[in-house]
Amino acid sequence: MARAASPLRIALVAAPGWRLSGWQAHLVAVMAADPRFRLTGRLQPSVTEAAPRPALPLRAVLAAERRMVERRFGVVDTAAAQRIVDGLPLIEAGADGPDVALSLDTGRLDFATRAALPHGEITIRADGHPPGCGFTRMARADRARDLVTVEIVQQGATPPRIILSTRFNPKPTSALTAEFVAEAAAVPLCKALAHLGEAGPHVGPAPVAGVPGVVTLPGYLGSIGRTIVQRLAGAILHRSGLSQDHWELVAGTGDPDAFEPAQGRPLPRLAFLMADPFLFHHAGRDFLFYEAMDRRDTIARIDVAELKDGVLRPLGTALGCDTHLSFPHVFRDGDCVYMIPETQSNRRLEVWRAVDFPLKWELHATAFEGCHLADSFLLRHGGHWWLFTNLSEHRRFQEHSIALHLFSCDGPSLANLRPHPMNPVVIGSDTARNAGAAVRSGGRLFRPAQDNRRNVYGYGLNIMEIEELTPDTYRERLHRRYRPGSLPGWRRLHHATFDKGIFVVDRSPA
Missing domain, CATH: 2.115.10.20 (Glycosyl hydrolase domain; family 43)
Structure with missing residues (x-):
């Protein structure tokens, strides 16, 4: 059955001065507009997970890809969502506190705070990493064109468990894949939040994509080059009336x-x-x-x-x-x-x-x-x-x-x-x-x-x-x-x- 009519009270795990990225702003805006949820405040993170960091040449390629994505789509306006987050009061877990905490960044709650929340803390993973990290496709050069696994993870007084797992079709480049997966993650996240506490089958974790090294770069760039050539050839053949596709x-x-x-x-x-x-x-x-x-x-x-x-x-x-x-x-x-x-x-x-x-x-x-x-x-x-x-x-x-x-x-x-x-x-x-x-x-x-x-x-x-x-x-x-x-x-x-x-x-x- 669906949740009761009263909205789920959600606190964002957010350190002072947290600035939203584009995909984070999108998720905040989606939840703020959904009558099933109510953003009630911010919880101070106790620990910060180390962000995975690929080799310098791969970071340079990813930065160039992100600039191309911005030229294609424009820079995301995060102002409205940022105002929502900045307007949330700093609160504590307790009897009258939130039902669940949601972490969209690397900040995490400590055990005592998670255990005090009825539904603990929720995080999102894409092939084991934050959705916007961007290098998932690079790390999967041998299977880059398969699927990206997105998991909604819940952790309270018990060890982490995956409450929803799904898979998305990647895009041609790492930056496009990161942008798409981070945006699409709103769909499983909202469904998981709307049905918290309902019994469901246990889902095992997906393999974590490793942090790519320089050795993956030639294969990755080669796959992008082949995709570009194939699409250009297809477009030329179509315009000339010779397409065989x-x-x-x-x-x-x-x-x-x-x-x-x-x-x-x-x-x-x-x-x-x-x-x-x-x-x-x-x-x-x-x-x-x-x-x-x-x-x-x-x-x-x-x-x-x-x-x-x-x-x-x-x-x-x-x-x-x-x-x-x-x-x-x-x-x-x-x-x-x-x-x-x-x-x-x-x-x-x-x-x-x-x-x-x-x-x-x-x-x-x-x-x-x-x-x-x-x-x-x-x-x-x-x-x-x-x-x-x-x-x-x-x-x-x-x-x-x-x-x-x-x-x-x-x-x-x-x-x-x-x-x-x-x-x-x-x-x-x-x-x-x-x-x-x-x-x-x-x-x-x-x-x-x-x-x-x-x-x-x-x-x-x-x-x-x-x-x-x-x-x-x-x-x-x-x-x-x-x-x-x-x-x-x-x-x-x-x-x-x-x-x-x-x-x-x-x-x-x-």
Whole structure:
């Protein structure tokens, strides 16, 4: 169950004169604006942990990267958050004191002070270090493109324990990764704070990334150089109309609990890019809706074709706008057929209704005005309508792959939207983002999810089994993971759709 209505009283562990960095200011602002929390004061740290310090050449590279980040995003304005911190009184732990202490710096409380707090002291770690340290990716040169582990750690009268652990997809450079991870850490931190005291599984610590030495610098710079060359080459080829980086569709037979993408056959190429497929059975026919782009297009449309005996018969464009469209979730409610395309360029969620299926649609409902949402679908389950959506609430990175939000509503009209008390119900770049709509098979409920890692979008595909979905609870587990390394000729795959023993996935061929 969610916490009681009274806000959690939080004290910041802060020495006199503490000046906020950009990511610290972001976290303070997020918590100050959240009605579940109340910042009540500052606690004086008793000890200071030594900050890890990489070799001088690596510090120079990191400083140069940070200047580039500032030129790209601008310098973070910390003034408002700094005023919040400066206005907090210096307090002591006790009967009328805070519920928990939060340390965002290297200062730590002593044992007696931690033990006097109902929930002790909370800290954040990214691969074992403070989120903003910046060199995590340098220290992982051999696995720099995998995932960064973020942990929320609680310590009171007992030894430290990890109360929430998740993993984020790194960015191309250490400074960008540090900025992104520090900003994204607000998501697991707020969830952990909102559910303090609730029983949960013990999570073991992640391996601590070592402090990098000079020997790691050539490999690190080489990986950045390769990334730059690949992206420049891709941009040049795209502008010249010669790009080979595309998505195509593969179809086969199988259900979500047991299917083999490698046994499918590529469908005919009806557009240069074909991605985000959705099967829909209607009037005895199988229709396939998908994101489509021609070679020189800059935005995508939604096309539809009929799938029969492994052959696609193009029917035309189902929906086209002057903004990018993708992820066309098509579903039925009674006699009406609806579509929820991804319309994050419009900064809202849109539901369209078919007036002449499958080629004519009208706007039926909108919600979340001003918000960035991706890959949304509606599911009817347990007597409720559920909206699954990847909602981005970040300051600098509009990243949709780290959190899955769940809302109940009254159906396709999106009336009476109510957030699930466990939101975000899934956190992590390797499982959070939807890769298709949930589907029932053999009395079980499955959710396709993207596996984003190694600084790659759409690296792999997961099939998650939803084990519990109620107004108060959500639980899922990994059923199976598909990665391109086990699929010869595949470079990426990131979406799957199922209907009546047929599957269609999208892939980027090697």
